[in-house]
Amino acid sequence: MTSRRKFVCSAGTAVAAILLRKLSLATKPQDEMLSPLIYPIFEAVYSPRVQGFLPPTGDEKEKVTKIVNATPTGPRPIDVAQYFVDRFFVHDPMVISQWPAPQPWNPLIVQFFSATSSPANNDTVPWCAAFANWCLKRSNRPFTNSASSQTFLATTMFETIDAPSEGDLVVFTCYRKDNGESLNLGHVAFFKKKNDDLTFDVVGGNQSGTSPSMICLKTYPYAPFESRRMVGKKYVPVLYKINKYLKVT
Secondary structure, rough: OOOOOOOOOOOOOOHHHHHHHHHHHHHOOOOOOOOOOOOOOHHHOOOOOOOOOOOHHOOOOOOOOHHHOOOOOOOOOOHHHHHHHHHHOOOOOHEEEEOOOOOOOOOOHHHHHHOOOOOOOOOOOOHHHHHHHHHHHHOOOOOOOOOOHHHHOOOOOOOOOOOOOOOOOEEEEEEEEOOOOEEEEEEEEEEEEEEEEEEEEEEEEEEEEOOOOEEEEEEEEOOOOOEEEEEEEEEEEEEEEEEEEOOOO
């Protein structure tokens, strides 16, 4: 299922670094609905200790600063999210992707955590909620200020609805397959469109696209689907289920 794309590389030593990243992405399996990358436990986002591998270069940080400054402020949060897909998905997907080990962490993903209270300083943690909150904040909408997707379920700032329209939020919750227990983990993204009675599209971060974890348009089923999440120090099989649709006005 993994797509292979030819990345355009810059000159000098950056060429070697990007080629290494390309190889790392191309050899990653994509057999899950969500990113198969190995994360620390979710609580690691609150730790001041660096969970990543290497800091990004000054040129990489400068590039991200220019990207952030050029990102529109709306009119809707989904338009902010879609901007990253439209601009980078085909021509420069590494910009909107997590950079697997042993590469540096992507400073753009770290930037998304500025819309949360979590001091994440790398990209080796789940970041779907950070991205959603960043898009909400940038378009001057209410946001949960949390790196947890499940905080969208507890807030009263969004109206729960039965049928989402383009730009509304979809919140998934994952449950252990062995006992049905909620892990208080999940996923959040912006609803794009209904395809049929079985599937729909969302725009979000920390989704599997041409790389294991990136900002992209993703098709999900309405029915529960299988995946896995890390609990303690090991992965456990889980079922992801749609928990709520939330109106974004």
